[in-house]
Amino acid sequence: MKKIGKGIGLSYYGTGYGNGFPDVSRAIIKLLPAGRIGIYCGVTEVGQGAKTSMRQIGAEVLDIDIENIDLVHEDTSLMPDSGTAAATRQTYNTGNAIKIACENMKKELLEKAKIELNLNSTSGLTLEKGEVILSFFPQKRISYKKLSEIYYNDVIIEAKGEFTAQTTEMDKETGQGAPYWPYTFNACAVEVEVDTETGIVNILKSTFAQDAGRAVNPMLLEGQMDGGFAMGLGYTLFEDLNLDKGIMKNNRFSKYLIPTAMDMVDINNIIVEDPEPTAPYGAKGIGEPVTIPIAPAILNAIYDAVGVRIKELPVTPEKLIKHLRGCKENR
Incomplete structure (x- = not known):
């Protein structure tokens, strides 16, 4: 049986070295x-x-x-x-x-x-x-x-x-402070199809909104968003090192799977421009942040589809089937 689920992932990311380190x-x-x-x-x-x-x-x-x-x-x-x-x-x-x-x-x-x-x-x-x-x-x-x-x-x-860059050291006693500046924000929504017989998860569509401060080059920025989504997708569903007592079992691309163009969907990218006054023409970096909300969005969509909360990545078909069977046995 194939079930449909929707999920959202949100993130914020402090750019730079942070915590008072000279940047x-x-x-x-x-x-x-x-x-x-x-x-x-x-x-x-x-x-x-x-x-x-x-x-x-x-x-x-x-x-x-x-x-x-x-x-x-x-x-x-x-x-x-x-x-x-x-x-x-x-x-x-x-x-x-x-x-x-x-x-x-x-x-x-x-x-x-x-x-x-x-x-x-x-x-x-x-x-x-x-x-x-x-x-x-x-x-x-x-x-x-x-x-x-x-x-x-x-x-x-x-x-x-x-x-x-302006960065302050966090208080060592309280753990409070503002260690990074500036911050970037994003949100990703996905719709997935989960096959409960095979454990295969397919991404059907996605909308991805990224705060960029000011887009210096919108085309490059969208390319970053597409690439970040692909990396997050691989991290969530495919890429399994299969470590066993410190030994990497999947040590070649015939076993260590990464997403291909066939695994990607057309993403509705939304560039949010809220210029940062301390940045060059308001622009903020988005290099790493574009990968962060993808996994939470997909995991939330899987949960919405089949009611199983996965907390270990990647969500391989074998792992998902195991969780689904365990869920049935506990009912």
Whole structure:
């Protein structure tokens, strides 16, 4: 017999190292030949879209096409430390460092433009599409490319930025405090079909809402949500190490099962934007949080369908049948 159930999972997640631990990111911005902008920072790309989102933040501050920005982030001889790609911290922490560095770079560009345009101050100078322009007399302008020709060999135009996240240590006596900032929130609802004869659980549909502060790149964000759902699905229903006295029995992919495209459903993703005032353009990280509510939602849906509360993952068919039989025997 096949039974249908619905479940919801909710979560909140504190980003960054937390609990008073120094959480610092740094960045250097340079004007490169041909007027290109170089962003130098240790924001490691592990699939979260850092190569794109960090360049987008820089492009926004300096009003230049993202295609004209080079991100140097995997050469420790060239870039400053930006902390680890962990704790969902890079968008918030390193994004802030890049934004600060670019704002400092903007001041440098205005100062150099003032000299080259023979002006007596930077008042009225603005950045527009790769140029420094005197807003009330736009005939006075100079491109980043021209500035790079003047200031690349002997004097390089560059600026630095550093950001330290605000985090407080919890009280050791009471366990109270605010160890993380900021927090991100999400909710996932699923509908499942449970076959009580075979123990197989199929996901029928899902709606997933994720707080992102401000979506720097909505397409990448939805990709993260889809990926987080797939990882949560595998964690809940498939991935079984089968540890026996410390020995991993399922030590190859022929036995350690992971979800495939055939196991996924089309997810109704909802991006919730409530800008975080301390974040770069309001954006918060969502790297790890997107995996958290999936398992609770699926487990609650299974319970709604067959009345059995599973507390050990993964919910393999064998395990579910055992619980169903045990439930019948106890009645």
